[in-house]
Amino acid sequence: MATEEWVRAAGYDDVPEEDTLGTEIGGVPVCLYKLDGEIYATDNKCTHGDADLSDGLIQDGCEIECPLHEGRFDIRSGKAVSPPCSDDLRSYPARVEQGVIYIKLVHA
Amino acid sequence: MKTVIVGAGQAGAWVARTLRQHAPEAQIVLVGQEPHPPYERPPLSKGVMSGAQSEPPCLLPARQAGELGIRLELGTRAVAIDRARRQVLLEQGPPLAYDTLVLATGGAARQPNIPGGGLPGVHTLRSLDDAVRLRGALRPGRRLLVVGGGWIGLEVAATARLLGLQVCLIEGGSRLCARSVPADISNFLLDLHRRHGVDVQLKGAVTAIEPAADDGALRVRTHRGVELADVVVFGIGLEPNTELAVACGLQVENGIVVDARGQTSDPAIYAVGDVANQPCGWPGAQARLRLESWANAQGQGIAVGAALAGQPPVPRDMPWFWSDQYDVNLQVLGLPSEAGLRVVRGSMRDAKFCVFQIVEGALHSVVAVNMAKELKLAKRWHKQGRCPSIAELQDPDTRLERL
Numbered sequence: 231m232a233t234e235e236w237v238r239a240a241g242y243d244d245v246p247e248e249d250t251l252g253t254e255i256g257g258v259p260v261c262l263y264k265l266d267g268e269i270y271a272t273d274n275k276c277t278h279g280d281a282d283l284s285d286g287l288i289q290d291g292c293e294i295e296c297p298l299h300e301g302r303f304d305i306r307s308g309k310a311v312s313p314p315c316s317d318d319l320r321s322y323p324a325r326v327e328q329g330v331i332y333i334k335l336v337h338a
Numbered sequence: 339m340k341t342v343i344v345g346a347g348q349a350g351a352w353v354a355r356t357l358r359q360h361a362p363e364a365q366i367v368l369v370g371q372e373p374h375p376p377y378e379r380p381p382l383s384k385g386v387m388s389g390a391q392s393e394p395p396c397l398l399p400a401r402q403a404g405e406l407g408i409r410l411e412l413g414t415r416a417v418a419i420d421r422a423r424r425q426v427l428l429e430q431g432p433p434l435a436y437d438t439l440v441l442a443t444g445g446a447a448r449q450p451n452i453p454g455g456g457l458p459g460v461h462t463l464r465s466l467d468d469a470v471r472l473r474g475a476l477r478p479g480r481r482l483l484v485v486g487g488g489w490i491g492l493e494v495a496a497t498a499r500l501l502g503l504q505v506c507l508i509e510g511g512s513r514l515c516a517r518s519v520p521a522d523i524s525n526f527l528l529d530l531h532r533r534h535g536v537d538v539q540l541k542g543a544v545t546a547i548e549p550a551a552d553d554g555a556l557r558v559r560t561h562r563g564v565e566l567a568d569v570v571v572f573g574i575g576l577e578p579n580t581e582l583a584v585a586c587g588l589q590v591e592n593g594i595v596v597d598a599r600g601q602t603s604d605p606a607i608y609a610v611g612d613v614a615n616q617p618c619g620w621p622g623a624q625a626r627l628r629l630e631s632w633a634n635a636q637g638q639g640i641a642v643g644a645a646l647a648g649q650p651p652v653p654r655d656m657p658w659f660w661s662d663q664y665d666v667n668l669q670v671l672g673l674p675s676e677a678g679l680r681v682v683r684g685s686m687r688d689a690k691f692c693v694f695q696i697v698e699g700a701l702h703s704v705v706a707v708n709m710a711k712e713l714k715l716a717k718r719w720h721k722q723g724r725c726p727s728i729a730e731l732q733d734p735d736t737r738l739e740r741l
Contacts (some may be wrong), residue, residue, distance in 0.1 A: 249739075278395060280385075287739065289716045297710035298660070298667075299632070313352070313636060314378075314395075 236332040238327070239271065243329065250294070252284025256335060260322065263305045265292060269324045271333045272308045276301065277317035339364050342426050342434045343644060344416045344582065346370025348378055351397040351637040353440050354408050356643025364647070366408045367379035367434055368398070373413040374466055375400055380632050382469040383493035384662055388501055389473055392436055396414065407581045419586040421604055438646055441594055441602070441609040442639070445630070449644030450485070454547030459556050460570045463490055464618070475569045478502035483558055483567035485544050487514040489661050492527060496663035499534050506567070507531065508542035508560060518659075520676050523693070523705050526686055527663075534664055553686030574613025578613045591615060593628040599651065600642040610642045611635040618657075631659040656720060665689070669713045671720075672703030681731045684709055694731050703723040715739055 237255050239265060245251045245264040252261050252274050259274035261284045272294075274282050281298035289295045293302045301315030308321030323334040341357060343350045346368045354368050370376070376397040384669040385391030403410045425433040447462035449455060462474055472494075476482065482498045484491045487509030495507050513524035514531075531538050543561040550557040550566055558565045578593045589595040591604040593615035600608045600616070612635065615628045634657065641652045660669040666689055680696030684690045684707075692712045695703040701720050706713035715738050719725055730736045 285711060287711055287718070289718070295714060297714065300714070313640065314397075 233337050234334055235284065235337070236334050239324070239333045241329060242269070242326050242331055245269065245331070248288055250284040250286070251289070252282050255333065258335070261294070262324070262331060263288070263294065265305060269326055269331050270305045271305065271322040271324045271331075272305065272319040276309075276315065277310065278315045283319075292326045317319060339437050340435055341366050341438045341440065343440040343442055344426060345369045345440075345444055345611070345613075346372070346376045346398075346410065346412060347442060347444045347581075347611065347635065348376060348397060348632065349444070349639040350440065350442030351376035352636050352639025353442060353608075353610060353643040353646070354403075355398065355406070357646050358406050360644060360647030360649055364628045367411060368403070368408055369411045369414050369428070369434070370418055371415050372465055372467070375410060375412065376518075377466060377572075378632065379464075382466060383463060384497055385491055386466065386469045387463075387472050387476065388497050416582060419582055419607075421586050421607070424606060425740055437606065440605045440642060441583060441607065441613060442611050443582065444612045446574035447572070448575045448577050450544075450547075450574070452544065452546055454549075454556075455572075457547055457549065457556065459554055459568065460547060462572050464576075468614070472571070476501050476503055480504070480568040481555075481566060482506070482569045482571065483508065483516065483544075483556075483565055484573060486572050486573035486575070487511070487538070487540070488517070488573055488575065489515060489659075491571070492531065492663055493661060494571050495531060495536050496572060499536060502662065503569075505535070506537040506539065506565060508539045508544055509616070510541065510543060512541055514538075514555060518670060518674070519705060520674055520680070520693075522680075522686075523668075523674075526615070526707070527668075530664065530666060530689070538608040540680045564707075565705075576612060578628065580613060583609070583613075592626075595626070599645045600638060608642050608646070610638045614638065627657075628656055633658045633659065656717065658717070665708075666712060667708055669706045669710055670703070671713055671717055672701075673705075674703035674705055678702060679728070680686070681728050683712065683734065694725075696725060696728070699725065712738060734741065 245262050261274040263270045276296040278301050281296050283294050285297040286295045292305050294305050295302045302312040303319050303336045308319035310318050354366050377394045381394040416426050417429050418427040424436050427433050447464040480503050482503045482505045484495050484507040495505050500504050514527045546559040548557045556567050580590045583594045584590050594609035595612050596609050596614045612630045620628045656672050658671050681694045683692045690708045692706040692709045704713050704716040726741050
């Protein structure tokens with residue numbers, strides 16, 4: 231049965247505004263984003279090539295652009311929105327408590 | 339509407355996918371000479387050749403093509419175009435009728451024109467099958483001789499060094515990648531490869547290859563004498579596959595000549611990707627350019643697919659490509675030259691730098707080594723028609739994304 235757990239990911243202040251932070255949580259590379267003060271989390275590896283999205287640029291407010299081939303994903307949902315990417319990223323629920331970011335991992 | 343696309347590489351696949359996206363009713367046939375469904379070529383000289391990656395990303399797996407109603411005719415050679423009847427003749431099987439024809443025939447690796455150039459053990463690299471053959475040949479401890487100091491030659495040399503081969507690279511010109519980067523970047527690449535133990539010879543020449551022994555080794559005659567090698571790879575450029583276009587009387591000059599929409603001298607025929615010679619308005623470019631890059635294949639493929647479906651023109655990006663060698667990711671935006679000012683951010687010695695070329699106050703090109711983010715920012719500035727000050731570009735404490 232799948233179990234869920236909220237795991238500490240980083241301090242809220244570790245993620246700069248309108249920027250990214252790459253980190254690893256339980257062996258999973260995760261990219262954290264701060265948009266308008268709100269935290270989002272997705273897998274950090276691009277679904278197309280071998281690149282870390284945390285090295286990419288946030289474009290048009292809510293899209294992360296892969297630093298290698300420039301495919302884009304919606305930061306809020308992980309949805310692939312431009313070529314060459316067609317497979318979506320996994321996206322993780324995130325919440326902030328007392329200056330700490332937690333994300334929800336689901337274990338199969 | 340019946341569309342036939344000849345060439346099932348990256349450009350052809352993007353034409354098919356994009357056309358399908360905008361035109362659910364279109365009949366689309368994609369004809370490819372290779373037995374494989376369309377795939378991306380960049381990993382061939384890296385992960386696929388080393389074995390780290392079993393196959394390159396596939397752009398249109400057979401099942402997906404079926405779901406999208408795109409007919410894949412693989413392992414099939416188109417032998418002629420009958421423009422009067424609007425038919426493509428195949429080596430085998432009935433002719434394919436078209437309303438619109440797209441030539442995405444790409445190119446072939448230029449073959450060595452020297453005695454012994456066809457011996458076993460002598461390779462070129464263009465297709466997945468080439469890469470798989472090389473994967474079998476590049477065994478640790480063997481001696482590899484690479485001919486050609488362009489991007490393919492350098493990537494093959496780097497991959498082979500990482501696999502533990504002895505590598506000698508011979509380039510005829512006085513510097514590496516002279517066609518696409520300025521001298522300081524050529525020098526950076528030379529230093530990078532020498533530091534990794536590649537015996538790089540500039541202004542060299544290979545004149546003949548002979549079998550050396552029963553174990554398959556080769557004697558390679560070069561400018562400095564005879565070299566022994568187990569494997570020889572020629573990375574000496576690409577010849578655009580223009581035979582079909584020439585034979586049916588289309589305008590061909592360093593590739594198939596197309597207009598900004600990708601149309602050839604016959605309005606029913608388009609050309610895309612490595613084979614297309616297109617007009618360009620990029621700074622520093624000649625009036626026309628044939629681009630051999632992943633980004634062009636995708637971008638032009640999407641543009642032509644959209645045009646065929648009657649969509650408004652898609653703005654085209656500046657030319658852009660990258661190369662991965664050892665732990666270096668190098669990216670080039672625009673068409674770099676020695677003109678104007680060249681502003682360096684970061685440090686060449688640490689292999690983490692960016693060179694912004696500014697001509698008359700405008701951003702002209704960027705070469706970035708392990709600084710992809712800065713290059714992507716430059717692309718954004720270029721689109722917006724602006725350029726930060728030299729002081730801001732040079733200062734490592736300036737957060738460029740905040741400008």
